[in-house]
Amino acid sequence: METLxxxxLGGFPLDATELQLVQLVNLHGNVxxxxxxxxxxTGKCKGYAFLEMKTKTDAEQAVEALDGSTYQHKLLSASIKVEEPAPTSRPVFTRVQRPGATDRPKRRRI
Structure with a gap:
């Protein structure tokens, strides 16, 4: 399944609602x-949001129209969110050796 x-979208007023932002972005693409x-x-807005768009074209059109524009006297910043690649499988724990230590088995003393 392909992700959306x-x-x-950042820089909008802290009191902006989800509905207001969806209405703004829907002018340029389907949210x-x-x-x-x-x-x-606190639950207070940090002034930025992430929106999933219906198509890549919708996302590109919205970013093109909104980046650098103003909304309620605030300068907006918009960009395509680049998906981080899935982390590769690595061991959670690696053994740390003291300097000079080796993997050779110790000789038993008699």
Missing amino acids: PKIF ETIKIVRDKK
């Missing part, structure tokens, strides 16, 4: 979902 293209980022402790 995502855009970053599927929105997630306004909020402070974990």
